[in-house]
Amino acid sequence: MAPPSQPVLRATDIRKSYGSWLALRGVSLDVAPGELVACIGPNGAGKTTLLTILAGIQSPDGGVVALSDEGSSVGWVPQQPAVYGKLTVAENLRLFARLEGVADVGETVERMLAQTGLAERAGERAANLSGGNQQRLNIAIGLASAPSLLLLDEPISSLDPRQRERLWEFIAALAEHGTSVVYSTHVVSEAERYASRVLVLADGERLFWGSPRELEQAVPVPTRGGFQDFEAAFVAFLHQEGH
Helix, strand or coil: CCCCCCCCEEEEEEEEEECCEEEEEEEEEEECCCCEEEEECCCCCCHHHHHHHHCCCCCCCEEEEEECCCCCCEEEECCCCCCCCCCEHHHHHHHHHHHHCCCCHHHHHHHHHHHHCCHHHCCCEHHHCCHHHHHHHHHHHHCCCCCCEEEEECCCCCCCHHHHHHHHHHHHHHHHCCCEEEEECCCHHHHHHHCCEEEEEECCEEEEEECHHHHHHHCCCCEECCEECHHHHHHHHHHHCCC
């Protein structure tokens, strides 16, 4: 049997407070190479706070976030597209590549266009893109530094079902090629469908860390057509834990 892969990222006992509000209460997780990890929980659970700490956007009050090696990097994709509507797709990518300080801006832009399937829209203004393609551009910007770990905050919140499907196909392809992905979502079925492991947060606490199947097995819930209903299991689990 092959030895387990070294985690791309390991977060241990992460704590964060804003005044008297405890946003995170000792949350830990690790992410393997090419793994898809879903972060789910009620509103105000601490999902975005955790992701911004993992991205290095803000510092924790306690705990440690460690990448596997000095060559690893983290890409951050916020919920709302952080693009300039008056600039073309290629101009946006060139701008953010320069901001990332990449060695070869031209090569990086070509790589991001190819990875996200936006090459044919390189000369189109970002404001004229569909919601799905704007989110692809948003993710392309997060890929500028060729990160080993990509963090996505609610990546499909404003997309229609067809756009969602295409975006998940793209995200899954990134993972297949070795990019680790951690994403938050309110659509719990997409945690079941795409994630190998699920982190459940509520009131800043880690309530569960394991596979979707293990979460289904954590509580007795009704079955539908002989199969466990993941969303029902998730809601029942929260109730069981007092949330």
